Amino acid sequence: MDSQIALLLGQDGLVNGAVYGLLSLALVLVFSVTRVIFVAQGEFVAFGALSLALLQAGRIPPTLWLLCALAAIALGVTLWRHYRGEQVDLRATLFWTLVMPAAAGGLILMQQQLWPQSLLAQSIATAALITPLGPLIYRLAYRPLADATVLVLLIVSVALHGVLVGLGLWFFGAEGWRTTPLSQARFDWGGVTVTGQSLAVVGLAAGLLVLMFLFFERSIVGKALRATAMNRVGARLMGIPTELAGELSFALAALIGAISGMLIAPLTTIYYDTGFLIGLKGFVAAIIGGLASYPMAIVGALIVGQLEAFSSFWASAFKEVIVFTLIIPVLLWRSLRSHTVDDEE
């Protein structure tokens, strides 16, 4: 291996690591706010990438029908509960089940009619399409189990992963897709070729990180989410509706998933089941951060990205084995550092 290859691999690792970093943030956010270990996060990545690919091919992505179906079921369930005299939040329900799906449908129609070639319009339409899937899934799958243990919620996540992957196969078929890159530019920096797409991915990911930081540090909604993550009961006593916080964190997770998918789709071919592996690498990163620390999760993501890039050079057949086995020494290390016995929630 010479330095040029090393730099190329490092660049690859950085690009992938940036995407894993985004995903690991979403995973930590969802876990700390809702106690849900959201294994199905990766499916949003695939859905985002493949919906974008279909929009570019001039077709309406079937994820729109999934959104409509979930919205209809969620609306039906809420109205039924309302009819039975239970307390329901009609405003949030209407927002997620009518306003957002209508907006997504409208954006897709506008994009197809007015700007069929515009990548920006396609991306916005995709984000609007995928984002409401998060809160709807949260409402239907997790909310009835709000008092369940972390373990049961995790099993639900795995069941959801199965459902979404199966639907992905039905929606998008077994063949892979690649989307048009944001930029075709290539730069030659001291003998190392840097593609515009890589720069765009790293830049956008860094930008999103800053935006999220500002959101959590400055905005009242972000602060409320952080408060919920620290202490659910306390947050509820302060008047923060924790269910809305759950919906919001799932919306953010879906949005981050969709963006990650759109960023990575021009670089690798995305299949209906690619998202799971990408999401799991985000998990490995999040676990390095103990499912609690954002900065450590980012560091973990960069490590995972580099490890993956270099192992694909040295032992490409064992790339996934090496990346996923990393979790064992990490956990061993955490285990040796922990002394007290945790009581399960």
Next chain:
Amino acid sequence: MTPRKLTLLSLAALAVCWPLLPDFTVSVLASIALYAIVAAGLVLMTGIAGMTSFGQAAFVGLGAYASAWLCTSPHMAAVWPPALPPTLLPWLGLLLGLAVTLGVAWVLGAATLRLSGHYLPLCTIAWGLSLYFLFGNLEFLGGHTGISGLPPLTIMGWSLASPRALGVLAWLVLMLALWALANLLDSREGRAIRALKSSRVMAESMGIDTARQRIRVFVLAALLASISGWLYAHLQRFVNPTPFSLNIGIEYLFMAVVGGSGHLWGAVLGSALITLLKEQLQDLLPRLLGASGNFEVVAFGLLMLIVLQRFPQGLWPSLARGGQRLLSPFMSLAGAPGTSRAADEAFARRVGKTSPITAFNPPAPPLSMPPIPPAETRETLLDARHMSRRFGGLIANDKVSLSLHAGEIHALIGPNGAGKSTFFNLISGVDRPDDGQLVLMGQAMAGKPAREFARLGLGRSFQHVKLLASRTVLDNVALGAYRSGRAGWLRAMLRLDRHEEAATLKRVRAQLARCGLQAHADDAAGELSLGQQRIVEIARALAGEPRVLLLDEPAAGLRHLEKRALAALLHQLRAEGLGILVVEHDMDFVMTIADRVTVLNFGAVIASGTPAQIQQDPAVLDAYLGGVLEE
């Protein structure tokens, strides 16, 4: 007609029909048994011990690949002594598979099981994926094409080449596994395993090494999976990575959860349901959706969501209840009404539903008060010196010193937030002090785990009652006697522990009688009043035959008569030489029972002395009355 007879009858019917069934049915039944062996291990892990794994398929793969490699490898053929028959190879393969599985599962368990519960399942996802890729990429395991040409199993010259013959072995292994697991759960170690799910802190305080127990449960489940893989390899006579992928690992978990993860038979039910459903859906769904692919995973996922939301115990309890209703006419015909009711209740307990409390039984009459032993004979049991505990900027305990002698009742009181519970956790090993020394039975206890405190003779109750709500009072109290038993896992599985178990239960019943709970011995602990549950906790602590008893608000929720009975019990224990430390809010109660009182306020000791001295102490009056005025 008892459930046991019904089970045996169904199995006998299956055995009689076995030679007559069509080939296809036989092979489906054989796979159900193979899946159920894996699912039974998952039931033990998930529903009973409160852990879970998505990676069991990888262990199945280890068992299958170990034997496949050993039986077909040219290296092995070269070194195999010609004197030995080659039919021994698969059995050596079984041992190799078990050894490899044991090693891998132990390492994974050691890495994750000391951490909180969600790390193990996450780790099994990663591990399940890794191993699948590893199987597919290792040259000597045949890569993605796999290994073919495995020899059939032979038992004493009998070839088990046909699925009909191997299916019999598979069902025998399954029944043996279920029998052993049921025995295990109905033993001293079984009680410890059940305690893992509800509260590890409580289990540790009973002297149970929870991390070790969890690792053992995980390893046992992995070994079952490995045996299933070995049978699978010699049934198919061919292995490739596909049946050991993460998706199949997830399916195994679905089987356990859909069937009923708290019940061993749920594993059989779940495997049968999922296998039959898969058979149907694999044809139906692609036709319905107009595309080819594994769409059954969508149906399974949705089924899981519905089961978890509507039947959190799985389908087995509902099925068992339905079956019980169907069978009840037969049951009343089978014997006298009394025995059938007993059978009903036994059955109801087995399916997780407990009989309601028949009537409230007042506790035993107050025992006569024995004289207090002379002060000079007393030995210091527990000595805490200058113990401090800080949480961030908050000093919860500030150089608290307190001693406890044999044959005394020492009360620790203080306003809310004074640091009593923190101190309690420090002296029972649940939490660690930042500063200070703690000596228990003459041993320095710094940094030792709670189970070490239990070993030295410290028993405790919890402020927030930590009982296994669905288990009987007897079972809960017997958990306290965990340390006194010797029978391990193997003896329990083989039913060699009955003698010891009977002796243990006899002693436990004696403790129950002493605490006035004998009438409730077979009631579910969760159905008792909160006050009675606190007494169950005391009985559980006493079952460990402690020398030091720490009671956290034992009188809270008790009625007047019950409080008198409790006071009498504590006096009796004191007379027997126990040192008792009580945290309590009920001042009347404290002042009547305590020999000494220590008062905490804002984390520091403000007074210590006899009840009479404390009642006169200006600092105490100020702390209590001042506190009241501020509120």
